[in-house]
Amino acid sequence: MKLHSKATLLVLAIGLAACTNPDRFGASGAGANGGIDSGSMSGVNDPSSPAYFQQTIGDRVLFAVDQSTLTPEATQTLTLQARWLANNPEFTALIEGHADEQGTREYNLALGARRANSVMEFLVSQGVSPARLKTITYGKERPLAVCSDEACYAQNRRAVTVIAAGGLS
Amino acid sequence: MRLIRTLSLVALCLGAGLPAIAQDRTGPLRIEITEGVIEPLPIAVPTFVAENPAAQDYATSIAQVIAADLAGTGLFREIPKEAFISQITSFDSTIQYSDWKAINAQAVVTGAVSASSDGRITVKFRVFDVFSEAQLGEGLQFGGAAGSWRRMAHKVADAVYSRITGEGGYFDSRVVFVAESGPKDNRLKRLGIMDYDGANVQYLTDNSSIVLAPRFSPSGDRVLYTSYETGSPRVFVLDVGTVQRRALDVPAEAMTFAPRFGPDGQTVLFSLSEGGNSDLYSMNINGGSMQRLTSTPSIETAPGFSPDGSQIVFESDRSGTQQLYVMPASGGEPTRISFGQGRYGTPVWSPRGDLIAFTKQSNGRFHIGVMRTDGSEERLLTASFLDEGPTWSPNGRVIMFTRGTQGAGGEPALYSVDITGRNLRKVSTDGPASDPAWSPLLK
Numbered sequence: 001m002k003l004h005s006k007a008t009l010l011v012l013a014i015g016l017a018a019c020t021n022p023d024r025f026g027a028s029g030a031g032a033n034g035g036i037d038s039g040s041m042s043g044v045n046d047p048s049s050p051a052y053f054q055q056t057i058g059d060r061v062l063f064a065v066d067q068s069t070l071t072p073e074a075t076q077t078l079t080l081q082a083r084w085l086a087n088n089p090e091f092t093a094l095i096e097g098h099a100d101e102q103g104t105r106e107y108n109l110a111l112g113a114r115r116a117n118s119v120m121e122f123l124v125s126q127g128v129s130p131a132r133l134k135t136i137t138y139g140k141e142r143p144l145a146v147c148s149d150e151a152c153y154a155q156n157r158r159a160v161t162v163i164a165a166g167g168l169s
Numbered sequence: 170m171r172l173i174r175t176l177s178l179v180a181l182c183l184g185a186g187l188p189a190i191a192q193d194r195t196g197p198l199r200i201e202i203t204e205g206v207i208e209p210l211p212i213a214v215p216t217f218v219a220e221n222p223a224a225q226d227y228a229t230s231i232a233q234v235i236a237a238d239l240a241g242t243g244l245f246r247e248i249p250k251e252a253f254i255s256q257i258t259s260f261d262s263t264i265q266y267s268d269w270k271a272i273n274a275q276a277v278v279t280g281a282v283s284a285s286s287d288g289r290i291t292v293k294f295r296v297f298d299v300f301s302e303a304q305l306g307e308g309l310q311f312g313g314a315a316g317s318w319r320r321m322a323h324k325v326a327d328a329v330y331s332r333i334t335g336e337g338g339y340f341d342s343r344v345v346f347v348a349e350s351g352p353k354d355n356r357l358k359r360l361g362i363m364d365y366d367g368a369n370v371q372y373l374t375d376n377s378s379i380v381l382a383p384r385f386s387p388s389g390d391r392v393l394y395t396s397y398e399t400g401s402p403r404v405f406v407l408d409v410g411t412v413q414r415r416a417l418d419v420p421a422e423a424m425t426f427a428p429r430f431g432p433d434g435q436t437v438l439f440s441l442s443e444g445g446n447s448d449l450y451s452m453n454i455n456g457g458s459m460q461r462l463t464s465t466p467s468i469e470t471a472p473g474f475s476p477d478g479s480q481i482v483f484e485s486d487r488s489g490t491q492q493l494y495v496m497p498a499s500g501g502e503p504t505r506i507s508f509g510q511g512r513y514g515t516p517v518w519s520p521r522g523d524l525i526a527f528t529k530q531s532n533g534r535f536h537i538g539v540m541r542t543d544g545s546e547e548r549l550l551t552a553s554f555l556d557e558g559p560t561w562s563p564n565g566r567v568i569m570f571t572r573g574t575q576g577a578g579g580e581p582a583l584y585s586v587d588i589t590g591r592n593l594r595k596v597s598t599d600g601p602a603s604d605p606a607w608s609p610l611l612k
Contacts, residue, residue, distance in 0.1 A: 019459065066490075068445070073315060082593065101573070104428040104514040104528050104557045105382060105604070109395075109402060109493055110447035112469040113424055117445020136401045137442065141379055146353040148554070148575035 006108045050091070050163040053084050060117060063157040066103070070122060077120060081161055082126030092132045092168050094121045096160045099140045100153035112137030113138040119159040195242065198246050198275055198298040198305065207591075209246035210333070211266075212239060215257040216250070223284035227315065231282060231322040232290060238326035238340045241366065242567075244333075244594030248274050260293065269299045275303065278329055289314055292321045296329050300469055319368055320611065327610070339562040343513045343608040344569065345383040345409075346391050348372065348585060349601040353579060358603075360394060362409065365562075365607065367597035371504070373412055381405075382558070382604045386430045388497050389608040393417075393428035393437060404428040404439050405560060406454060420455040427470045430454075431498075433479055438462075438472040449483055462500040465499040471515045474498065475522060475542070482516040482525055482542075484504075493527060495542065506544030515558050518542070520609075521565035524588070528557040528570075537570045550590040555581075558603070563610040569596065571603040 044051040054060060058083075061074035070078065085093065097116030099108035116135035125128050145152035200210055214236040217228040239245040255268035257540035260281035269277050279293035294311035297303070309322045309328055310321055320341055325340025346360040348370075360383055367418035372381055373392070381402075383394035399416060404425045407414040417426050417437065428439040437454050440447045449462040449469045463469045473479055475498075482495050484502070491512040494503035494548045507513040511531030518525055521544070529536040529549065535556040540547040556571035562568070566588055573581040581603040583596035595607070 048336065066302075094504075101534075101579075102223075102530070104471070106440065106470045107468060107486075107514050109381075109424075110425050110470050112441060113442040113447060114445045114468070121445075135445070141356070141381070143354050144578040146579075148579060 022065060047084075048088050050165075053081070053088075053161075055162050057081055057084055059162070060158045060160040062154060063115055063159070065100075065153075065157065066111065067157075070117045070118055074119075076121045076123065079126060081133050082123050082128050085128045085132065086126075089132075091163050091165055092134070093123075093128075094162045094164065094168065095123075095135045096142075096162060097135065097137045098142060098144075098156055098158050098160070101140045101143065101148065102153060102157040103140060104141060104155065108139035110139075112139045115157075115159045119161065123161075126160065132168070189364075191198060198301065198333060209244055211246045211273050211276045212236075212245045213253065213269060213272070214239070214255065214278045214311060215277070215279060217280040218257060218260050218283050220260075220281050220283035222465050222588050223286075224282040224290060225314045227284060227318050228280075228282040231318055231325070232278075232280065232562075234319055234322035235278060235280075235326045235329070237366070238323060239329060242330065243587060243592065243594075244330075244599045248272055253458075260295075265295050266297075266299055266302045274299050276329075276333060278325070280325065288316075289554075290318060290321070294325045294328070306579075319364060323364070336566060337564040337610065339564045339567060339610065341609075341611045342563050343389065343611065344596075344605050345373070345385060345608070346561075346598070346605040347380060347383065348598070349603060350376065351582060353577060359600070360392070360407070361598075362392075370456055370599060373407055373409070374414070382427065382606075384429050384606045385608045386521050387609060388481070388493045389430050389611065391430075391434075392606075395426040395428065402426045404437070406437075408452075409438060409546075417452070417454070419450075419452070419456075419459065427472065429473045431475060433473045433478060436478075437473075438474065440470040440472070449481070460500070462496070463503075473517050475518045477522065478521055482518055484514045486518060493525070493544070495549075498556050506542070507542070507547075508544060509547055517559055517561060519561050519565040520563060523565070526559035526561060527561065537568060537586065541569075548590065550586050550588070551584075551593065555579075556584075557607070562607055569605045569607055571605065573603075 044055050057080045058077045061077050094118040097112030101109045118134050120133050143156045145155040205262050216233050217232045219225040219228040236247045241245045253271045255265045256280050277297045282292050284290045288566040291312040294307040299484045323340035326340045328575050330338045342365045345362045347358050349356050349358055352355040358380050359376040360373040360380050362371050365416050379397040383392045387445040394442040395402050396405045402424045404417040405414050424442040425439050433451055438451050441450050441553050447468045447470055451457045452459045465487050467485050467487045472481050472483040480495050481498055493507040493515045493516045494514045496503035511529050513527050513529050515528045516525050523577050524539045526539050529538050534552050536558050537551045537559050538549040554575045557571050559568045559570045567585050569585045571581050571582045580601040583602050583605045586593045
C-alpha cells in the first residue's frame with residue numbers, strides 16, 4: 001500500500017515535472033521546502049536518518065482546498081512519522097503549514113497555522129511529546145510547485161514535518 | 170468664491186456612468202468624482218516660468234509632474250503644449266482666455282519657480298477657469314529645499330485637484346510596499362517606500378527574511394508589518410525616519426500577523442495564532458497587556474478600525490467561508506456585513522468613513538470591491554486572476570492593490586483604480602511589488 005502510493009506519487013511527480021521544483025530534495029532555501037541537505041546526514045537507507053524520514057516515510061501531507069482536516073492517507077503518513085519520532089528521540093520537528101495561492105495573504109497565514117496544528121495534534125495523539133514539536137505557517141509565501149493549476153495547488157496545500165537534531169529554537 | 174466651495178457631497182450617485190462635466194457648461198468649473206468621469210477635463214499646464222536661470226530645470230520638471238498627477242487621476246486630460254496659442258512668459262501677465270478657449274482648455278495652471286543660492290526653491294501657481302474667465306481660488310506659493318521639488322509639484326497638483334473637485338488631494342503622499350525578487354518558490358521580499366507615483370524609492374529592510382503587509386501609522390511616521398526575522402511570523406514596528414525596527418512585545422512563541430494601527434497611533438490590532446487558531450487582539454504599541462477581542466475556533470484576521478476608532482472591521486470564516494464582520498472596538502458581538510456569493514477578505518475602512526474596500530473571491534476570480542459600512546451597495550471595481558489587499562488614498566477616492574499574474578513566471582504588481590471602477594492603472598515600480606499601503610497626506 002505504501003509502496004503503491006509512493007509509486008503513484010512518483011508518476012505524478014514525473015507528469016508534473018514541468019511545473020515542479022526539480023530540486024525537491026535539495027537544500028533550496030530556508031527549510032521552507034522541507035529540504036534537507038542529505039549530504040551531511042546519514043543515507044536514505046539508514047532508518048534512523050532524517051533522509052529516511054523525509055523520503056521513505058514521507059515528510060509531508062496534503063490538504064483539500066481551504067481545509068485542514070487530515071485525509072486517511074495523511075493519517076497513515078503521520079502514524080509512521082510518529083513511530084519514527086518515538087524511535088529517534090534525539091530529533092525534534094518543525095511542522096510547516098502552507099497554502100496554495102488561491103487565497104488572500106493573511107487568511108492563508110492563518111490557514112497554514114491551522115494545517116500545521118492539525119499535524120502537531122495528530123503526532124501528539126500518537127504519543128510524541130509536544131515539547132519536541134513546533135509549528136510555523138508560511139501561508140502562500142513558499143509554494144513548492146509554481147504553476148497556477150490544481151496540479152500544483154494540490155502539492156502546495158501541505159504540511160511538512162522538518163526534522164532537526166537537537167532542540168527547537 | 171462662487172465656485173466649488175459650495176459643493177457638498179450629498180447623495181453620492183455611485184456607479185452612475187454619466188459624464189461628469191458638460192463641455193458647454195454654463196456654471197462654474199467642477200468635476201463630480203463620484204459620478205464616474207468618462208470624458209476627462211482638458212487642462213493646460215504650460216511650463217512654469219523660471220524666474221532665474223537656476224530655476225529652469227525645476228520649472229520644466231515641476232509642470233510635468235503636476236500634469237502627470239492630474240492626468241493620472243483620469244479626471245483630466247493634458248492638452249499638448251504644441252497646441253497652445255498663448256505662451257506664458259510672465260507669472261503676472263494677463264491670461265488671454267480666448268486663446269485657451271480656442272483649444273478647449275477648461276482650466277489653465279500657470280506658475281513660476283525661483284531658485285536661491287542657498288539651495289531652496291519657491292514655487293507659486295494660479296489656476297484659471299477658462300470659460301468663466303476667472304481665477305479659481307487664490308494664488309499660492311510653496312517654498313522648500315530644492316531636493317523636495319517633486320513634493321512641491323504634488324502640493325500644487327493637490328491644490329488644483331482640490332479646487333476643481335472640491336475634495337482633498339492625494340498626490341503629496343507615500344506608499345509603503347513589499348518589493349519582491351527571485352523565483353516564485355523562493356521569493357525574496359523587502360519593505361520599500363516611495364512617492365505615491367512610484368518616484369523616490371527607498372528600501373527599509375533587507376531581503377534576508379520574509380516581510381509582509383506593511384501598514385502606516387495615522388501620521389505616516391511608523392510602519393507596522395509582519396516579519397520572519399525571528400524565525401516565525403511576528404509583528405514589527407519600524408520608524409520610517411530612522412529605519413529602526415523592533416518586534417511588538419508579544420509572547421515570543423506566538424505567531425502574530427495582520428497588524429494595523431488605530432487612529433490614535435498607539436493601539437495596534439493584529440491576529441495571534443495559538444494552537445492553530447487565529448483570533449484578534451489589540452495592545453498598546455509600547456507594550457502592556459494584550460486584549461483579546463475574539464474567542465472562536467474560526468480564523469479571525471485582517472482587522473482594521475473605522476476612522477473614528479469606534480468599530481473594527483475584520484474577516485472571519487466562522488460561517489464556513491471567509492466573510493466580513495463589524496464589531497465594537499472593545500470586542501463584543503460582531504455583525505456580518507458581506508452576503509454575496511463567494512469569499513470576502515482584507516476589509517479596509519475608507520478614511521472618509523463611508524465605504525469598506527475588500528478582496529472578493531468568486532468563481533476562481535479575484536476582485537477588489539467596495540461596499541457601504543453596513544454591507545449594502547456592494548460594487549466590484551476589478552477582476553483578475555489575483556487581485557488582493559486594497560489600500561485607500563488619503564482622500565478616499567482611489568484604491569491601490571496587488572495584482573498577481575499566473576503561472577510559473579507569475580509576478581505581482583501594484584495597481585490603482587478609482588472608486589467608480591474607472592482609471593485602472595499600473596503603478597510604476599522597479600520590479601515586482603505587492604502589499605501596498607497608502608500614507609496619509611504629508612504635512
